[in-house]
Structure formats: C-alpha cells, structure tokens
Amino acid sequence: MNRRFASTTSSSRLLGVAFVVVLLLLVASVVERKQLEAELQNAKFIAKVYPLAPSDDEIRFPRRILSIDEPYIFVGGVPRSGTTLMRAMLDAHSLIRCGGETMMLPQFLQWQSGWRGDKWMNGSGITPEVLDLAVSAFISEIVAKHDKMAERLCNKDPYTALWLPTLRRLFPNARFILMIRDARAVVHSMVEREVPVGGYNRSDPPQMFRKWNQEITKMLFQCGNAPGLCLQVFYERLVQKPREEIGRILEFLDVPFDENVLRHHQLIGDEIDLSDQEFSASQVKKALNVDALTAWFDCFSNETLAEVNDLAPMLSLLGYDTKSTTPSYERFAGDDFHRGHF
Ligand SMILES: Nc1ncnc2c1ncn2[C@@H]1O[C@H](COP(=O)(O)OS(=O)(=O)O)[C@@H](OP(=O)(O)O)[C@H]1O
Numbered sequence: 580m581n582r583r584f585a586s587t588t589s590s591s592r593l594l595g596v597a598f599v600v601v602l603l604l605l606v607a608s609v610v611e612r613k614q615l616e617a618e619l620q621n622a623k624f625i626a627k628v629y630p631l632a633p634s635d636d637e638i639r640f641p642r643r644i645l646s647i648d649e650p651y652i653f654v655g656g657v658p659r660s661g662t663t664l665m666r667a668m669l670d671a672h673s674l675i676r677c678g679g680e681t682m683m684l685p686q687f688l689q690w691q692s693g694w695r696g697d698k699w700m701n702g703s704g705i706t707p708e709v710l711d712l713a714v715s716a717f718i719s720e721i722v723a724k725h726d727k728m729a730e731r732l733c734n735k736d737p738y739t740a741l742w743l744p745t746l747r748r749l750f751p752n753a754r755f756i757l758m759i760r761d762a763r764a765v766v767h768s769m770v771e772r773e774v775p776v777g778g779y780n781r782s783d784p785p786q787m788f789r790k791w792n793q794e795i796t797k798m799l800f801q802c803g804n805a806p807g808l809c810l811q812v813f814y815e816r817l818v819q820k821p822r823e824e825i826g827r828i829l830e831f832l833d834v835p836f837d838e839n840v841l842r843h844h845q846l847i848g849d850e851i852d853l854s855d856q857e858f859s860a861s862q863v864k865k866a867l868n869v870d871a872l873t874a875w876f877d878c879f880s881n882e883t884l885a886e887v888n889d890l891a892p893m894l895s896l897l898g899y900d901t902k903s904t905t906p907s908y909e910r911f912a913g914d915d916f917h918r919g920h921f
Pocket of ligand 1: 657664
C-alpha cells in the first residue's frame with residue numbers, strides 16, 4: 580500500500596475517533612449539567628420545605644400555634660418593685676419562661692391606643708377588631724419568640740401593669756402579677772442606683788412620691804377590677820416568706836409547685852436568661868434576701884418623710900407604717916397577712 584495513502588487513512592481514522600470522543604464528552608457534560616440542575620432544584624425544594632434542622636424548641640413544641648387564647652403571664656408594677664426578681668423566680672419554673680424585659684411593649688401599647696380613636700384609620704377599614712387582632716399578633720410574636728419556647732409564656736415589663744384592661748381584652752386567658760413595694764424603698768432604689776425611669780425626677784423625691792402614688796393607684800384599680808385574673812404580690816412578703824408566697828402565686832397561675840423557683844440564682848445563665856443590661860441583674864443574681872427592705876432608712880430628710888402621707892396616701896392604705904422613719908416589715912411575714920388584705 581502506498582505509504583502516503585496509508586498515513587492519510589490512519590489520520591482520518593484518528594480524526595474520526597477524536598470527533599467521537601469530543602462528542603461523547605459533550606454529551607456527558609450536558610447530561611452532568613442536567614443532573615446538577617435537577618439536584619439543585621431538588622436542594623432548593625428541600626431547603627424550602629425544611630429550612631433548617633429543627634431546634635430543640637421545635638421538637639418539644641411542634642407546630643405551637645399561638646392565639647389570643649394563650650394564657651400569658653404578665654408581671655408588672657412600678658419599676659424597682661421586685662419585678663425582675665419575680666420574673667427570674669418564674670423563669671426557674673420548668674414550665675414557665677418570661678425572659679428579659681422587652682422595654683418596648685408598654686410603648687407599643689401606648690402607640691396602639693393612639694391609633695384606636697383615629698377616624699382616618701376606621702375609614703380605611705382598620706376597625707377596632709382588625710387592630711386588636713394585629714396588636715395581639717404583634718405582642719404574641721414578641722413574647723413568644725424573643726426567648727425559649729415554654730408551656731407557659733410570660734412577660735415582664737413593669738409598665739404593662741398600666742395596660743391591664745387592654746391586655747385582658749386582647750388575651751382573655753392572661754394572668755397578671757402586680758408587684759407592690761414600699762414607695763420609700765422604690766424611690767430610694769431609683770435615686771441610689773441612678774435608674775432612669777420616665778416621669779421620675781431623681782433630684783426631687785417629693786415629686787417621685789407623687790408619681791408613685793399616681794401610678795400605683797391606677798395599677799391597683801385595674802388589678803382590683805380583674806378578680807381571679809390579677810394577683811397582688813408584696814415584695815416585702817415575697818422576700819420574707821418565699822415558699823408560702825410562691826405557693827400562692829403558682830396556684831393562681833395554675834401550675835404545679837416547683838422547688839427550682841426557690842433557688843432561681845443557681846439557674847441563671849442556664850434555665851434563666853439574664854442580661855447585664857437589666858438594671859437589677861446584679862441583685863437578681865443573688866439568692867433571695869431581705870437586705871433591700873431597710874436600705875432606705877436614714878436616706879430621706881425628716882421633712883420629706885413627715886409629708887409622705889400627703890404625697891403618697893396609698894402607702895398607708897396598703898398597710899405600710901408611715902408613722903415610723905424605721906418601720907418594721909414583720910407584719911408582711913405574718914400568717915394572717917392575706918386575710919387582712921384580700
Ligand atoms: N435576689 C433578690 N433578693 C431580694 N431583692 C432583690 C433580689 N433581686 C432583686 N431584688 C430587688 O428588686 C429591686 C429591683 O426591682 P425591679 O427588678 O422591679 O427593678 S426594674 O424596674 O426592673 O429596674 C432592687 O431593689 P433595691 O436593692 O432597693 O434597688 C433589688 O434589690
């Protein structure tokens with residue numbers, strides 16, 4: 580065979596093989612691309628259906644649907660009345676979660692009350708019923724999702740206690756705990772610890788007593804108008820008779836007694852979230868104690884203390900001894916204390 584012809588034939592065979600190989604490679608890459616695309620589609624679909632591995636909360640509380648029937652617990656009172664202590668004790672309960680102060684709910688409740696009477700809003704179809712549903716959904720989301728899920732969800736923002744009728748309307752099964760404390764200790768706490776509370780002028784104790792009186796009067800009135808739904812808790816009794824008082828509170832909340840509530844300080848950082856941003860964090864980290872009962876003694880002028888009945892008449896009505904400048908809180912620990920009050 581002609582060598583030249585032979586070499587031409589083998590080169591065209593080689594070319595043919597190369598062509599087939601390239602073709603095969605092309606087909607393979609197209610198939611691979613199609614497969615990749617299909618996998619990607621599938622992965623997108625899976626990601627849509629199962630966005631993340633379920634959290635422990637999602638496993639414990641699958642498809643927990645929050646509604647206006649939720650038996651939320653609201654802890655309130657005049658600031659510096661032991662509200663953080665109360666919520667930390669409840670947080671220690673295995674069925675309850677309050678979590679940190681949101682700081683925003685009282686302000687939000689104030690805003691929504693302003694929208695309520697708005698004629699333009701009603702004209703646009705946002706009726707009071709629509710607004711109630713939207714407001715309750717907002718509050719539910721904040722209360723439920725800013726911390727761990729639990730059987731009983733709780734919120735502690737002292738000034739929710741000024742919005743009890745609204746919260747009752749939005750959540751008919753909610754329970755309210757109103758913390759009450761001697762105004763002299765409350766005012767002293769704000770001044771001494773430099774806690775800024777709107778409406779309280781820390782360089783003017785008489786003004787602060789008047790403000791306390793105005794706020795506690797409103798809170799007590801609203802709480803008294805919600806029998807069976809609102810419980811008044813005296814700080815002075817809680818710290819002296821914790822077991823009895825916690826028993827009464829848990830019964831009111833319809834949850835079983837839990838010894839953990841009496842050792843809240845040991846569960847901080849574990850069961851209980853406590854941010855150092857909270858003004859009471861350093862005090863709540865300690866075991867329950869009675870140190871703050873008398874810390875205000877000798878801190879007010881005699882003139883201010885002599886006027887206290889006029890500035891804050893609710894004090895003596897609530898059973899605090901306003902005659903003495905160093906009163907005893909023994910009666911708050913008495914077995915018959917609640918008989919005298921409720
Ligand atoms: N473990 C423990 N035992 C006894 N007392 C305690 C405890 N934890 C907090 N407290 C006292 O609660 C007072 C603060 O009240 P609040 O938490 O309502 O304050 S705040 O409104 O949230 O800023 C504050 O009172 P004062 O000490 O008089 O400032 C705290 O001492």
